Amino acid sequence: MELRRFTQPNKPTNTTTVSNSEIAKWNILDRPLTRSRDELALSTFSFLFAEAVQYLQTRVQQVSELEDKLNQLGYRVGQRALELLYFRERINKREIRIVSILGFIRVQLWKFLFKKSADYLKKVTDREDEYYIEEEEPLVNRFISVPKDFGQLNCAAFMAGIIRGALDSAGFTASVSAHYIHRAESSRRAVSIFMIRLEESVMNRERRLAG
Amino acid sequence: MSSSTSRSSTWNKLGDAAYAKSEKVSADLVALTYGSFVREIIKDYEEPDQVNKELEKLGYNIGIRLIEDFLAKSGVGNCSSFEESAEIISRVAFKMFLGIRATVSNWNNEYNSCSIIFEENPLAEYVELPPEYSNALLYSNMLCGVIRGALEMVQIIVECEFVKDQLRGDDTNEIRIRFKEILQEQVPWNDEE
Amino acid sequence: MLYTLFVVNKAGGLIYQQNFSETAAKLSSNDYLRLASTFHSIQAISRQLSPVHSRFGFGIERIETDTFVLQAFQSQTGVKFVVTASPETKNLKNFLRRLYELYADYVLKNPFYELDMPIRCELWETMLQRAVEDHQRASS
Numbered sequence: 001m002e003l004r005r006f007t008q009p010n011k012p013t014n015t016t017t018v019s020n021s022e023i024a025k026w027n028i029l030d031r032p033l034t035r036s037r038d039e040l041a042l043s044t045f046s047f048l049f050a051e052a053v054q055y056l057q058t059r060v061q062q063v064s065e066l067e068d069k070l071n072q073l074g075y076r077v078g079q080r081a082l083e084l085l086y087f088r089e090r091i092n093k094r095e096i097r098i099v100s101i102l103g104f105i106r107v108q109l110w111k112f113l114f115k116k117s118a119d120y121l122k123k124v125t126d127r128e129d130e131y132y133i134e135e136e137e138p139l140v141n142r143f144i145s146v147p148k149d150f151g152q153l154n155c156a157a158f159m160a161g162i163i164r165g166a167l168d169s170a171g172f173t174a175s176v177s178a179h180y181i182h183r184a185e186s187s188r189r190a191v192s193i194f195m196i197r198l199e200e201s202v203m204n205r206e207r208r209l210a211g
Numbered sequence: 212m213s214s215s216t217s218r219s220s221t222w223n224k225l226g227d228a229a230y231a232k233s234e235k236v237s238a239d240l241v242a243l244t245y246g247s248f249v250r251e252i253i254k255d256y257e258e259p260d261q262v263n264k265e266l267e268k269l270g271y272n273i274g275i276r277l278i279e280d281f282l283a284k285s286g287v288g289n290c291s292s293f294e295e296s297a298e299i300i301s302r303v304a305f306k307m308f309l310g311i312r313a314t315v316s317n318w319n320n321e322y323n324s325c326s327i328i329f330e331e332n333p334l335a336e337y338v339e340l341p342p343e344y345s346n347a348l349l350y351s352n353m354l355c356g357v358i359r360g361a362l363e364m365v366q367i368i369v370e371c372e373f374v375k376d377q378l379r380g381d382d383t384n385e386i387r388i389r390f391k392e393i394l395q396e397q398v399p400w401n402d403e404e
Numbered sequence: 405m406l407y408t409l410f411v412v413n414k415a416g417g418l419i420y421q422q423n424f425s426e427t428a429a430k431l432s433s434n435d436y437l438r439l440a441s442t443f444h445s446i447q448a449i450s451r452q453l454s455p456v457h458s459r460f461g462f463g464i465e466r467i468e469t470d471t472f473v474l475q476a477f478q479s480q481t482g483v484k485f486v487v488t489a490s491p492e493t494k495n496l497k498n499f500l501r502r503l504y505e506l507y508a509d510y511v512l513k514n515p516f517y518e519l520d521m522p523i524r525c526e527l528w529e530t531m532l533q534r535a536v537e538d539h540q541r542a543s544s
Contacts, residue, residue, distance in 0.1 A: 038238055038310045038333075039235035039236060039237060039238055039310070040235065040236060040237075040238045040241045040308070040309065040310050040333060041230065041233040041234070041235060041236075041307060041308055041310075042233065042234040042235060042236050043233060043277070043280050043284075043307075043308065043513070044236075044241055044308045044309065045236045045240060045241050045244065046513040047273045047276060047277050047280070047513060048241065048244060048245060048248065048273070049244065049515075050273075050276075050513050050514065050515040051248075051269050051272055051273050051515070052244070052248045052251075053515035053516075054272070054515045055248075055251075055252075055269060056251070057515070059255070069251075072251075073244075073247050073248065073251060074247070076243075076246070076247040076250060077240070077243040077244055077246075077247050080243050080246070080337070081239065081240075081243055084239060084243075084337070112237060112239065113236075113237050113239065113240045114236070114237070114240070115235070115236065115237060139236065142513075143509050143510050143513035143514055143527065144513070144514050144515065144516070144527070145510070145514055145516065145524075145525040145526040145527045145528070146516065147516050147524065150516070155515075275519060276512040276513070276519065277512075278481060279479060279481060279483070279504070279507065279508045279512055280508040280509070280512065280513075282479050282480055282481070282504075283479070283501075283504045283505045283507075283508040284505060284508070289480055364480075364481040365480050365481060
């Protein structure tokens with residue numbers, strides 16, 4: 001279940017002596033990772049995601065647990081997506097500063113997964129270690145109406161998990177959570193924000209780099 | 212024969228059109244989300260057989276809903292026979308939802324069982340099974356459930372099973388479909404005693 | 405002018421009802437339920453009248469009266485969309501097809517909706533309202 005390793009195997013020189021299972025293995029490794037795959041219907045993703053939400057929902061008692069599980073589901077996606085994106089785009093330079101990795105996630109990673117940049121990246125005033133990414137209509141929520149008895153549940157917790165996974169895999173440990181915010185004087189739907197809080201160790205490193 | 216060829220090309224066109232007009236997401240997002248979901252199920256069930264069963268069940272839940280999306284947007288009229296349904300699944304539904312076209316073959320003599328074969332599996336992109344699962348886990352088993360659920364909603368009862376899976380070292384991916392029965396409509400006055 | 409929408413599940417249970425006009429007849433919720441299941445039965449029975457037996461004919465599609473028309477659409481899975489409107493109202497068939505698509509999107513892709521149960525989805529309401537406005541704009 002691991003993301004395949006990003007090494008190119010040497011091709012077997014004499015395929016006739018290779019057993020069936022070995023041939024199959026080569027086939028998997030030969031699949032061109034750099035090919036930009038076709039896109040798939042949003043419907044496919046939405047049904048899959050809806051089923052995942054239902055599956056997780058049967059295994060929790062509380063809304064907060066459901067959010068944790070969605071976050072965890074997204075975490076694994078974010079981790080792998082970042083690796084894959086670096087490999088695809090042949091990016092060798094790794095971001096080491098907080099603002100640049102967050103910008104990379106907001107633009108490149110978002111485009112890679114959701115075909116658009118996230119709407120805004122902002123710093124929380126007076127908090128050195130907190131940022132947020134704002135998205136008016138998170139893709140995963142497109143068809144979802146959360147019932148009243150689920151309180152403030154935001155299924156975009158999955159996307160918060162993606163951010164957390166990507167950050168972690170880039171060496172920025174953080175907690176990330178999704179929230180709805182209702183803009184005053186606007187009758188439109190609530191927008192979603194992803195609150196990002198970086199760990200102390202990350203902040204210490206940042207201070208050194210800034211120093 | 213010529214009429215079946217022309218029907219096939221009609222279905223191919225419907226599949227292409229449905230795929231072309233649908234709103235898209237990145238195929239990577241789908242593959243990675245599927246992988247993460249499977250991982251979650253493995254965590255909960257551990258035993259490959261149980262995981263396979265659960266994947267099929269979750270697929271069924273998807274299938275009974277996805278069929279309406281298919282009927283609403285694909286432009287396919289009705290699935291009248293089992294044979295026709297198999298063709299529609301591989302030429303229209305696979306294209307619409309997975310971006311690939313599958314082929315139907317290996318019909319048995321009674322014409323009540325066939326295979327849907329596809330070379331490329333967008334769900335299994337970037338996956339290598341760990342050794343302890345490589346012979347037991349049916350990674351894409353959700354597809355079997357989707358087919359079973361979707362057909363059940365149009366009154367066609369089938370059983371589906373993965374018989375070949377590239378992740379397990381097979382040369383292709385093959386889902387065997389066995390036809391069971393067509394549900395007959397209940398006439399309302401018979402049960403209103 | 406559109407009057408009333410019913411969505412009926414494959415077992416004849418009313419899963420959604422909405423009036424679009426002040427002039428729509430107002431019935432009790434029990435009456436709506438009864439109407440849905442009666443219409444479900446009549447449709448099934450009317451299929452028996454067809455000289456050609458087909459699994460797909462869905463029986464009565466349209467009923468016309470002096471004061472309103474009733475147009476019905478049924479998917480092959482058995483879910484039915486039924487709308488009543490003033491007699492001159494056009495494009496009811498297309499309107500119902502559009503509602504079927506909205507149902508596939510905003511009801512069935514919502515993980516909090518349970519199949520065959522009453523529809524309570526905020527986004528479905530929003531999109532339905534939009535479809536009704538579009539229909540009214542197009543036919544006025």
